[in-house]
Amino acid sequence: MKSLLKASTKFFSYCNVLNENTISSNIKNAQYAVRGLISVKADEMMNEMKRGKVFPFNKFYKCNIGNPQVFGQPPFTYHRQLLAAVMYPELINMGLFPIDVVEEAKEIFSSLGQNQNIILYSDCQGLKKVRESVRQFLLESDQVDSNISKIFLVNGASDGITSMISLILKNPNDSIMIPIPQYPLYNALISLNGGQACPYYLNEEKNWAIDFEDLIKNYEIAKKKNLNVKAIVIINPGNPTGQLFGKEDIDKIVKFSFDNNLTILADEVYQNNIYINKKFVSFRKVISESPFPYNKTMIASSNSTSKGYLGECGFRGGYMELMNFPEEIVEQLRRARYSSYSPNIIGQLLTEAMVNPPKKGRNSEDVVSLYEQEKAVIHKGLQERAIIIAKSLNQIKNITCQPIEGAMYGFPRVFLTPKAIEAAKSRSLHPDAFYSVSALENMGLMVVPGSGFGQKDGTYHFRITNLIWNKDELHEMLKSFSKFNEEFFSKYS
Numbered sequence: 001m002k003s004l005l006k007a008s009t010k011f012f013s014y015c016n017v018l019n020e021n022t023i024s025s026n027i028k029n030a031q032y033a034v035r036g037l038i039s040v041k042a043d044e045m046m047n048e049m050k051r052g053k054v055f056p057f058n059k060f061y062k063c064n065i066g067n068p069q070v071f072g073q074p075p076f077t078y079h080r081q082l083l084a085a086v087m088y089p090e091l092i093n094m095g096l097f098p099i100d101v102v103e104e105a106k107e108i109f110s111s112l113g114q115n116q117n118i119i120l121y122s123d124c125q126g127l128k129k130v131r132e133s134v135r136q137f138l139l140e141s142d143q144v145d146s147n148i149s150k151i152f153l154v155n156g157a158s159d160g161i162t163s164m165i166s167l168i169l170k171n172p173n174d175s176i177m178i179p180i181p182q183y184p185l186y187n188a189l190i191s192l193n194g195g196q197a198c199p200y201y202l203n204e205e206k207n208w209a210i211d212f213e214d215l216i217k218n219y220e221i222a223k224k225k226n227l228n229v230k231a232i233v234i235i236n237p238g239n240p241t242g243q244l245f246g247k248e249d250i251d252k253i254v255k256f257s258f259d260n261n262l263t264i265l266a267d268e269v270y271q272n273n274i275y276i277n278k279k280f281v282s283f284r285k286v287i288s289e290s291p292f293p294y295n296k297t298m299i300a301s302s303n304s305t306s307k308g309y310l311g312e313c314g315f316r317g318g319y320m321e322l323m324n325f326p327e328e329i330v331e332q333l334r335r336a337r338y339s340s341y342s343p344n345i346i347g348q349l350l351t352e353a354m355v356n357p358p359k360k361g362r363n364s365e366d367v368v369s370l371y372e373q374e375k376a377v378i379h380k381g382l383q384e385r386a387i388i389i390a391k392s393l394n395q396i397k398n399i400t401c402q403p404i405e406g407a408m409y410g411f412p413r414v415f416l417t418p419k420a421i422e423a424a425k426s427r428s429l430h431p432d433a434f435y436s437v438s439a440l441e442n443m444g445l446m447v448v449p450g451s452g453f454g455q456k457d458g459t460y461h462f463r464i465t466n467l468i469w470n471k472d473e474l475h476e477m478l479k480s481f482s483k484f485n486e487e488f489f490s491k492y493s
Contacts, residue, residue: 130352166193166336175227180456231262231264242386246278266300275387299322
């Protein structure tokens with residue numbers, strides 16, 4: 001009996017080795033709103049619907065995540081053909097692909113060596129051929145050369161950003177400036193690495209422009225708190241806010257960063273998602289054209305196959321380029337990434353296709369024509385839907401939405417009543433989370449509450465994508481949302 005009691009005591013002691021009180025507080029503090037409350041609740045409701053439960057709607061609108069192909073955005077023919085040819089070389093001899101695809105596949109094989117299998121581990125920075133293509137892409141885009149030793153192929157932009165934040169944050173008082181509203185990944189990664197986020201606020205009334213007075217003020221507040229501010233995150237075009245920064249603003253950010261010894265983390269994954277008569281200007285280009293010493297500002301810039309025209313989220317491809325970084329720091333990052341062996345090969349191949357697509361003068365007319373046609377259809381659809389969403393939301397009671405200049409999202413403000421705010425408290429929800437949950441429960445709309453991105457006190461928002469491919473379905477969703485909103489404010493007036 002004593003031995004049984006002893007064993008039981010030991011068992012219960014063992015079961016408590018890992019619990020909420022013993023795991024890392026950094027993990028518990030990390031929040032990622034995009035896949036948070038709304039996503040979890042929607043999954044539960046979808047399962048209930050499958051089991052026969054009846055809701056006031058018969059379909060869900062998954063407007064919470066920037067995942068274009070969920071809504072039927074088609075992949076590029078050339079890109080998928082190239083992946084198929086490289087992954088299954090036997091198809092090449094079956095006459096299924098244009099000669100352009102065959103030649104590119106053979107060039108990839110040649111770069112690997114005669115008897116190499118494409119599924120082997122690559123260098124921790126990625127395949128040399130793909131990094132050379134990224135270098136050429138950057139040169140053509142910005143007229144600024146790079147070095148493949150400072151180009152890292154990554155499993156989606158998030159992978160490279162994770163590495164950089166891990167590299168930067170050393171002590172608990174180390175801090176990184178992040179925009180508010182911000183993509184929740186940044187706040188989560190800063191928490192996971194035990195650092196401190198230093199917010200700077202975007203100005204909604206000026207279409208989410210950077211308020212440089214506020215930027216400087218918040219930097220000085222952080223310094224007074226004895227925080228060691230080491231970097232600044234810039235998302236351009238903005239997520240969740242959809243604005244596009246021009247050269248003048250970028251130039252100010254570069255000077256501010258250099259003057260205050262900050263490394264720039266430039267999230268530029270939406271650089272092809274621009275819907276206004278304005279060109280994307282990269283941070284690396286502005287830095288290169290700046291006078292000394294500002295042309296020496298350190299920057300890590302990221303791009304991804306998940307966004308842009310491709311929308312190939314599941315392949316997890318992309319690149320990160322370091323500019324003006326000392327070689328010893330690049331080597332430390334390289335060493336840190338050795339532990340993951342290499343980025344996934346399929347994502348690397350898609351990155352190759354992203355930066356090295358069919359071009360006039362190099363590829364056949366038919367292949368180029370099809371690629372340009374597919375690209376135009378995708379861009380036109382994104383642009384039209386961005387305009388429709390902003391215009392429609394601005395016609396709905398108690399909602400305003402700034403123009404969606406770029407990216408894949410609108411970030412409308414909802415003016416909640418005191419009664420709605422009290423109702424939110426009764427359900428232990430943030431007011432905009434309560435509004436978003438109500439939209440989900442009443443019409444099946446999945447959006448992300450603004451509180452998950454950060455916002456000025458006393459304001460409430462939600463993020464909504466412009467990815468519903470079918471325009472009839474988009475108008476149907478907006479009509480249903482307008483009806484829900486009318487009933488919500490009638491109930492909580």
